[in-house]
Amino acid sequence: MPDPTALPLVFTSVGKVYERSHLGRATRQQALRLVSFEIRAGEIFGLLGLNGSGKTTTFKIALGLIQPSQGQVRLFGLPPVRAQARRKAGYLPEVPAFSQHLSCEQVLAFYGGLSGLGGRILEHRIASVLELCGLKLLRRRRVRELSKGYRQRLGLAQAILHDPELLILDEPASGLDPLAILEMRRAIEHLNGDLKTSILLSSHSISEIERLCDRVAILREGRLVKVLEKSAWKEAEGGLEDLFVDAVAAPLGTGESA
Amino acid sequence: MRALYILAKDSLEEALSSRLILVSLVAAAVLLYLGEAVSALAAEEETRALLDLGLGLIELVTLGIAIFGGAVFFLREGETKRADLILSRPIGRARYLLGRFLGLALTAGVSLLLTSALHLALLLFKGWLFTPAYLYALLGIYLKVLIALSMTLGIALWSTSALAAMGFSALLWSLGHFLPEVGELLGRGGTSLVWLKPVLWIPPNLSFLNYRDVMSLAPGFPPVGAWFAYAGAYAGLWLLIAWDRLRLKEF
Numbered sequence: 349m350p351d352p353t354a355l356p357l358v359f360t361s362v363g364k365v366y367e368r369s370h371l372g373r374a375t376r377q378q379a380l381r382l383v384s385f386e387i388r389a390g391e392i393f394g395l396l397g398l399n400g401s402g403k404t405t406t407f408k409i410a411l412g413l414i415q416p417s418q419g420q421v422r423l424f425g426l427p428p429v430r431a432q433a434r435r436k437a438g439y440l441p442e443v444p445a446f447s448q449h450l451s452c453e454q455v456l457a458f459y460g461g462l463s464g465l466g467g468r469i470l471e472h473r474i475a476s477v478l479e480l481c482g483l484k485l486l487r488r489r490r491v492r493e494l495s496k497g498y499r500q501r502l503g504l505a506q507a508i509l510h511d512p513e514l515l516i517l518d519e520p521a522s523g524l525d526p527l528a529i530l531e532m533r534r535a536i537e538h539l540n541g542d543l544k545t546s547i548l549l550s551s552h553s554i555s556e557i558e559r560l561c562d563r564v565a566i567l568r569e570g571r572l573v574k575v576l577e578k579s580a581w582k583e584a585e586g587g588l589e590d591l592f593v594d595a596v597a598a599p600l601g602t603g604e605s606a
Numbered sequence: 607m608r609a610l611y612i613l614a615k616d617s618l619e620e621a622l623s624s625r626l627i628l629v630s631l632v633a634a635a636v637l638l639y640l641g642e643a644v645s646a647l648a649a650e651e652e653t654r655a656l657l658d659l660g661l662g663l664i665e666l667v668t669l670g671i672a673i674f675g676g677a678v679f680f681l682r683e684g685e686t687k688r689a690d691l692i693l694s695r696p697i698g699r700a701r702y703l704l705g706r707f708l709g710l711a712l713t714a715g716v717s718l719l720l721t722s723a724l725h726l727a728l729l730l731f732k733g734w735l736f737t738p739a740y741l742y743a744l745l746g747i748y749l750k751v752l753i754a755l756s757m758t759l760g761i762a763l764w765s766t767s768a769l770a771a772m773g774f775s776a777l778l779w780s781l782g783h784f785l786p787e788v789g790e791l792l793g794r795g796g797t798s799l800v801w802l803k804p805v806l807w808i809p810p811n812l813s814f815l816n817y818r819d820v821m822s823l824a825p826g827f828p829p830v831g832a833w834f835a836y837a838g839a840y841a842g843l844w845l846l847i848a849w850d851r852l853r854l855k856e857f
Contacts, residue, residue, distance in 0.1 A: 412693075439694040441687055444687075445687050445691070459691070464696065
């Protein structure tokens with residue numbers, strides 16, 4: 349059973365090496381190096397980093413989708429490979445893929461069922477998340493007929509369907525128009541502010557991270573080079589942007605984890 | 607159990623929406639029509655020729671669906687990252703595999719039912735007298751297809767190529783129909799070929815389930831219990847091999 353007092357997510361000295369072989373040639377790619385951080389209950393924790401810095405790898409390890417090569421990960425006190433650990437987590441990948449022939453309602457019924465929801469409760473939750481994500485009028489529309497923005501909303505809807513305590517959002521605003529970004533931000537604020545959902549999110553938009561997050565970790569080439577409290581970027585003259593640029597531009601080894 | 611049902615139903619619906627079954631049904635109808643034309647050449651044995659040809663075609667079409675589905679399913683779920691979304695739910699990988707296997711087995715079953723309905727209608731139209739042996743032949747075909755499906759899933763998860771998985775499965779499938787003959791040939795080869803004998807344990811003994819080849823000889827009630835036990839054990843073994851790969855697979 350998950351420990352109710354456990355932190356939503358704890359990474360301790362986590363490393364990940366991708367080993368691939370093609371036509372007898374083996375390649376090794378170090379994606380994460382000794383990454384340690386924790387997500388506190390009720391906070392929004394941002395991951396910032398350039399492309400290939402290890403953000404998606406971090407998310408996948410957190411959900412037990414891939415295994416760390418070293419270190420320890422605990423999701424609500426349990427190893428994430430344990431199905432029960434994932435019961436309280438929701439995940440929105442950068443590009444959520446759904447069966448094209450299903451309607452929005454059917455997609456949600458599918459993922460809700462896999463999360464153990466059923467009957468009236470599932471019906472109620474589907475109606476609720478369709479409303480929250482602005483999909484109520486499109487509930488019978490098939491995935492293949494949805495624009496990218498609406499697919500992203502559907503992605504968020506399936507992620508929050510089972511009322512998770514930790515929400516992992518990989519580039520939630522990716523490909524959205526400004527209005528949709530605003531709606532996505534409001535939804536995240538509602539989930540965190542009103543429902544007390546802990547949130548781990550990544551974004552290339554520093555301004556979004558700056559507005560939403562309580563703390564931010566900066567990843568660079570698989571290393572966690574800084575963890576910043578909100579007060580740090582509030583007090584900094586150039587805001588989070590300058591702190592980020594300093595962290596990713598400085599020679600490696602000069603950054604610090606706090 | 608509910609997760610298994612949801613995954614199996616989803617796999618079946620996906621196959622139906624991709625028109626895989628429709629295409630196979632049309633193919634089967636065309637082939638049966640051609641089979642009917644060919645069987646007309648068999649003069650007095652016309653219905654028997656139609657029966658044999660039809661069952662052969664049903665098996666090929668169902669096998670094609672199972673092997674194709676098994677070879678591409680997890681590769682496609684990995685490529686589209688749909689597997690990530692499903693596995694981020696509280697679903698163990700063993701249940702994920704079993705649910706998808708059941709879905710693909712259902713898809714093959716639906717195809718078998720539809721094509722055999724076509725075949726049966728044609729046979730009855732030609733004046734053939736129905737016998738329960740026909741149903742045993744279909745059961746044997748279906749169990750063979752389930753074995754092929756589990757083999758394909760196992761091979762597809764260990765290889766990275768759908769084509770290789772289909773090729774290997776087809777090879778094992780073919781070899782599985784001639785195991786007694788190959789064993790006998792090896793025995794005749796003397797001691798120099800003895801080392802090859804353990805290799806014969808790898809392919810399934812499909813001739814054991816090949817009731818359609820002998821049904822015309824009225825062989826009596828087939829060992830259905832032993833069929834289920836053999837097919838269950840063999841398919842279970844390949845599913846274990848598939849699971850061993852899937853449990854740590856990084857999509």
